[in-house]
Amino acid sequence: MHLTAHSFVRDFCRDNFPTALRRVVLGFFLFLPILLWQPASDAQTPVANQAGTIQQPLTLQGHYSSVTMGALSPKGDQAITTSTDQTARLWDLATGRQLRQYDGHTGPIFCLALSKNGRLLATGAQDNTIRLWDVPQSSPIIKIPAHTSAALALSISSDNRNLISADADGNVRLIEISQIASADPATLATLKNPTEPTTRRGHAGSVTHTAWRNDGVLFATADSTGQIMLWSPFLTSRQGSLGQHVGGVTGISFSPNNQQLISTGKDGSIRTWQLPVTETQNLPSTKSPIAQICVPVNQNIGLVASADGWLRQFDLVSGTVTKEFPKLPAGITAAALQPSRGMFAVGNHSGTVDLIDFGDGKKIASFSIGKGPVVDLVFHPDNQRIACVGSDATVTQWLLSSIVSPNENATPEPEQTWPQAGSKAVTLCYSNDGSQLFAGTSDGNILQWKTSDRSLVNTFKGHSDAVAELAVTANNQLLASVGADGVLNLWQIADGHRLHSIEHPGAINSVSIRSDGQRAATASSDGVVRVWELATGALLQTFGTADTAAVQTRWLSDGKRLITGTNDGRLSIDKAAIIRSIQVSDTAIDGMTTLNSGAQVATFGSDRGVTITDINTGKAIRQLDPLPAQTTGIAARHDNQRLAIGTVNGSVAIYNPGSGQLMQTIPGVPDSQSPITCLAYSPDHKLLAVVDQQHRLRFYGPAAPGQSVEPGQELFLHQQTQSSAPITSLKFTADSRGVWAAQADGQLALWAYASPIQLRQLNHSGSVYSLAFTQDGNTLVSSSADQSIRIWDPQTGQQRFQLRGHTGGVLALALSPDDSLLVSSGEDKTLRLWDVTGGRQLKQLASLNEAMYSVAVHPNGQSLAAAGADRAIHRYDLLTGSPAEKLTGHSDYIHSLTFDATGNRLLSYGYAGQLKLWKTSDGSLILEQQVGKIGNDAKFSQDGSAVLLSNGDATARWFKLPEQAK
The missing domain is CATH 2.130.10.10 (YVTN repeat-like/Quinoprotein amine dehydrogenase)
Known part of the structure; x- marks a missing residue:
């Protein structure tokens, strides 16, 4: 990192000047860029020379005072600049549009550093502070082509290790993302998953919802046919299935204790399922139609009679034949x-x-x-x-x-x-x-x-055709009858009153009532066994397929399992995992979210607002009315203190679910009534991500420092970006710093989130002049007018070392390529070498006649370059400090030095706006160019084909170098 244009002020206003005079001169200098300002077309006109002409640069205008430093994102598509206007700004280099502004410093910003992965920004200023920020991405930092059809749902395991996504063709993909989550965005495009994604198949319809159990060892998927399936991330075979919501499942969620699964459906019901759920247990086939199944009370055995005369006794735990009677x-x-x-x-x-x-x-x-x-x-x-x-x-x-x-x-x-x-x-x-x-x-x-x-x-x-079977409840109060007409009738025995009459898709062959009299099971000619709630007549669960008729079904003594026989001699045992079913509405539930550790469920449908229902009592606790418009999406904050409700007109209503109070209404995008399609809260409770029908992804969060806040206003727009395809589902990463999006084009996109609010503040006792990140982003080095170098842990804010040795302010820093060594330049006109890991000075490399405002270490780690007030570039051996060569030609102070990635070229930029490009092998001049006024900082693009310049005329410039200079 390099010293900014304020090097001139600091050098000019030495301690022998009276304090008041120094302030006058400094104030004049800060406003000098405004006095010198010219229209961009004039200010950026390049001067041709023998090496060729630089293309017309892209001007980044927005700062209102000197631009002191710039940095490029890892992909080179964005730039960050700092200024004496006390702000840092993020720019899109394709359009020149400002994407974000970082406010918080109370003095001119002299320096910045960007972590190699582009996610963490550090800025240092005259207010003696270092501030850390998140940096946003205007496009996904990675896309994974996960499906060939629309990706409809996704979920991330709690350990951030696995991601599941589902598509319209009924496929579910399991993707190991732990390496992706921690990877450098610069290398994400070429990163291969440590394991190939695996596919889970079995759904008969579009998979619309997914959910992970909290321990990460089980996940659930649900489809448009109403079926719910359970899977292990370690096994490819299905671990259980549940069903069936008539019309499709609209939401699933595991309880915090991992013991239950909650689901909602188009049938207007909320259902609670007991875990674990076992897959269908198939018994040895009798190979002829089942005539009768007899199940003794309180024994795990069953007697099965086949039409061909065989009688067999089965162990209903192991599924084996324990006795075979004479035919x-x-x-x-x-x-x-x-x-x-x-x-x-x-x-x-x-x-x-x-x-x-x-x-x-x-x-x-x-x-x-x-x-x-x-x-x-x-x-x-x-x-x-x-x-x-x-x-x-x-x-x-x-x-x-x-x-x-x-x-x-x-x-x-x-x-x-x-x-x-x-x-x-x-x-x-x-x-x-x-x-x-x-x-x-x-x-x-x-x-x-x-x-x-x-x-x-x-x-x-009540039946229009033959009665097939009868069953009486244990208390002799109710009679269930089924018949060839496909109807299940439930009667009051005392007076013959019919309580329910429920139609099936086909003829019903059998009915069995559970010992507690609360549920009945029916076996039908369509091959499906259905479990019914006798009190309400509600369908609770289904088993089987439509490939052969189910002849008879019987409850086992545990009241949880059913044994079923078919007309082709097959026998199976299924577990009825349903705990309860709550009929919330006669119309479809379109979406849901759980609250208060799964004790409550918030649901919405097309004909009403949002209803909060108590799972244990089955009663509606509260109705959130009136809503600003029809509900289209819902999300609960992880601490259960807020409920975000998206609407058809693009607005978002924020409620307190406990009191039902409307806390805030976030209006939609101006001049747009695009409906909200999905919402998600971050795990840290601070952020809300919202997507609308026009593919806009917006992030909301707390107010930035100094931002005006109206009463009741909690969330403010932090970031807005555009997706190339409709987003159907959102999930934050565990660290709340990224969002996975399922897209209608079959891709999974990882978007980075950035907050305009600083993450952390680190303090010096003087102005901060220079910053540098190690490549892994785990160490931040800073220098200051307080004559110290400090080494920080940016994640915790802890200071690891304070390095002293300079007898004046430390103006510039540069790390060696392996991050083990640090070179510093001070107002005491010395260059010093430091051990970063050990936190100690190794040696004084050089003593010069003037202060060096910038230092740069060659990519080979063997030499360094320094430049400053003497208008020359000095080359030294990094370890010995032996001088190598001296390059001259600048007419004014040199504020910036940087090598390209290959080390073959050295870029220098000075106060007079002179930009020079040197060949490092022999020191020859490749390019000389006058660009802008008051040159403060220069950076190569990653491929070395372009340069980002920061200038004192309140602009930054981005342009490509001519072919002769590449």
């Missing part, structure tokens, strides 16, 4: 398990019922109910009776003792027979106390009989 040659049409589990009954095509010992599988007894197949049979709850119905539709009840131990030479007879009353019974069900028998008929009716006297109590009419 029944007549086939099986119906089966039932005695409540005491002493025996089970099997009906066949010939109308015979076999009673079989559950323990050893031996036949106990048989009896015939008539010609034709046994249609259905069921044991009485008292373990003493069994009811049967055959193809003739006659319902009979048999006393087991009369069958197992019949009188000698006597044929067993039914204990009771029920008349058909004009309809044929096809399915039977006892009440849990055995006092009533229900029979579903082929014409869609349900007959309710008393078992004591066979009297008909009621006829439930």
Whole structure:
């Protein structure tokens, strides 16, 4: 880094001048650029010489006083300049447009340093302070072509290690980003991921939402069909699936304790799911249609009867066959398990019922109910009776003792027979106390009989086709019926009132009620098992696919799992992970965010404002009305103290979700009514990122120092930039300094955020003259009029070393290429060499007749150049201090020296506006040019083809060198 134009003032106003006179002269000099100012076309006219003519430079105008120093971004597309007007400014070198202004210093800024990755800016000024700033990017610092179709959703793991993105084709990509997050932006374009992105497939529709669990070992994805899937970043196979929100999922979020997942959908509901969720467990196939599944209470076993006569017992934990009973040659049409589990009954095509010992599988007894197949049979709850119905539709009840131990030479007879009353019974069900028998008929009716006297109590009419199966709740209050008409009906047994009538896509073959009476499961011909909430009739969850019909489903004793059989003999066990479902609205929920550790959910839809719902009680806590316009997006601050709501007219409303108070309304872009499409808060609670339909990305944050603040105003526009494609989702990085954006062109873009508010302040006891960053950005070196050099940790603000040795102000600094050595120049007219790591002076390199205002170390680390008040350039050996050569030709003080990246050229720039380019091998002059007035600082572009100049006429200039000078 180099000394600015104020070197002249400091040299001119020596201590032998009276203080008052020094102030007068200094004040005159600060305003001199304004007095000398000319129109840009005149001020920047280059003077041709034998080496060629410099192209017309781009003028960066905006400072109102001398531009003291400049720096280029790593990509060379932006410049940062400092000025005696006490500001630093960021410029777009393609257009000359000012992108940002950094305010905070209370004195002229003499120096700046930019970290190699372009993210951290340090400025030093006459107010004795060093200030650190974020530097923005006007375009993404990296783009990853992640998808071939639109990228719709993304999420970042809490450790900032992995990113997941999803697209419109149903694909999910897992990308390892830890190296990207810490990489130098200058090398990001060529950086390869340490591992290739992996793809997760399985969704049948567009994947619209993604979320990471807080521990980073599980993530969830949700699609437009309503399906939610769970994945591990370490495994490619799916770890579980949930569904189904009818119409699609509109939001998912893990609870802070990692135990639940919350989802919202187009069906207007909020659902809470218990984790972990297991994938479907497939049991060995019976290879023939399932006739019946019997599940004993409080045992992890199941008895499965196949139509071809096989009977098998399964362990429902391991999924293995633990017992295989002798095959029944007549086939099986119906089966039932005695409540005491002493025996089970099997009906066949010939109308015979076999009673079989559950323990050893031996036949106990048989009896015939008539010609034709046994249609259905069921044991009485008292373990003493069994009811049967055959193809003739006659319902009979048999006393087991009369069958197992019949009188000698006597044929067993039914204990009771029920008349058909004009309809044929096809399915039977006892009440849990055995006092009533229900029979579903082929014409869609349900007959309710008393078992004591066979009297008909009621006829439930509601199905338009045959009733397939019946189930009664444990308290005997409700009856569920399903049928070929695809309808699930729920009845009050006491009066026959129908509470719910729910239609399915296809015929329903089976219904099972959980032991607590709160949920029912149905198996349908479309192959899907559905779980219903009996109190509301709401669909809670679905399992299975539509490739084969689900014949029967049964709840297991734990009340969490269901075993299902299909007509092609397949058996599966699924876990019903749903905890609760809250019906927020009869219309679609369009978006959601969680609050207060997942205890509350804020949702919005097209026909209303924002509703905050308590997950535990299911009650709406608060409605945020009236909103400035229809809600289009929502985001909660991580501390739950603010809720940002984007609207269709482009404005953003900021609420306190606890009180419902509107805190601030941020208007949309002037002359634009572009709807907000997505919003995101930063993890540190300070920033809000907003995207609108015109692809504008805006960052809002706290007020800058000195900025006027109106009452109630919390957020101010910090940065606005334009995306080349629509942005569909935003996620801040863990350090709040970057934002990943999913784009409609299939790319993932990482945008840098910068704040106009300083990050940190470091203090000297005198004006700060020079700054330098080490290449890794972890060390900042400064020099000052207080005669010291200080070495800082820019992340913490801690001073590591204070180096003393100069007997006057330290004017300029330069680091060696490996950052191990430091060269300084002081008002005491000496050059000194320092050990950066050890924090000590190594030697005095040279003593000169005049002060050197700028020093530069050659890229080979073996030599240095210094220039200043004697109008000459001095070359020295870096380690020994031996003089090498002296270059002359400047007519005034030299304020800036810099080598190009190759070390083949040396650029010098002086107070008179003289720019000279030298060949370092022999000291010959390549280019001489008069550019601007009061030359303060010069910088090469990274490729050495252009130069950034800072001038005392309140401008900076950017232009390309002629071919002869490259």
